[in-house]
Amino acid sequence: MDQLLDYQKIKAASLLLRKKEEDELQKWKRTALPSLFQEEETDFMEVSLFDLAESFFSLMRKKEEKKTRTIKRKEFSLEEKMKEIMAVLKESSFLDFLDYFSQQESFEEALVSFFSLLELIKSRIVIAIQKGPFQPIKVRLRQETYLKRK
């Protein structure tokens, strides 16, 4: 009973927060500008699939050493993961490659995410870039996709 009341309160609070969100989204702050003007795509070079794969598997190897694997029977679909990646990109202009895969709970999940990312790159929806060798790899929407969606 208590739980239910608590849930109703949380739900009511989230309605109030929604109103605040709507108000705030109309005020643009430098903290939340879209990346369109921040950095030119030409400042970066595209990361090759080999480099991506190498970076991915070396991260997985590191993770493997650190902790024991938890076995979970949860299925991840490519489509779901692609949607997730797109949702992140729409919200926060770019995705840090290593950060993103470090957060995956299992190797299986990371692997599906990785293939989803490759699929998005192949379809030329997103691009993986870095400033130079050994620099952090970032994934972002291709500028064309960004504009085409309008």
Place this chain on the structure above:
Amino acid sequence: MKNRLKEVIESLIFISLEPLTLEKIKNVLQEYPEEQVEQAIKELLESYLTNERGIQLLQSAGGYLFSTSPEHDLWIRRLFKLERKAKLSPAALEALSAIAYHQPATLAEISATRGVDSSHTLKTLLQKKLIKIVGRKKSPGSPLIYRTTDKFLVYFGLTDIKDLPSPEEISKILEEEKYLEKDESSVH
């Protein structure tokens, strides 16, 4: 001299990507007495309230930051070629308010409150940097504990976590809902 101080502070806030706290401003302006700095900030805030400008000076997440006026949203979106800004999903908003009111909170606590598994939602909120992991709970399984971030405060325009909708405001919404439900049932 005092006028110049106001302008210096204006520049500091302008160039900061995060809300600039009073503490930081005082640190930078260490050669000035604290009261003078505070007075200058007050005057700066007032000048932004009275002048007709496209920029507002806001207090958010315990600091000061500039934002554009909400009335200019249409043209800014046109500049960035954006139809609209993405809003949080209802699930994300619900999980976020569960964390905000119960923090520090674990995944199990949030899922229990909402009655659904929230692991996916938390992951999204982490990626958006609206919540952060602050440690592990000393209980079986030592689950991760989460808190809201400063970015959360800025996102909702809150100065402080105490600025969250109050219990009174929440009860009011609940009352209104009850009222509506009663209304509907009397019609049928």
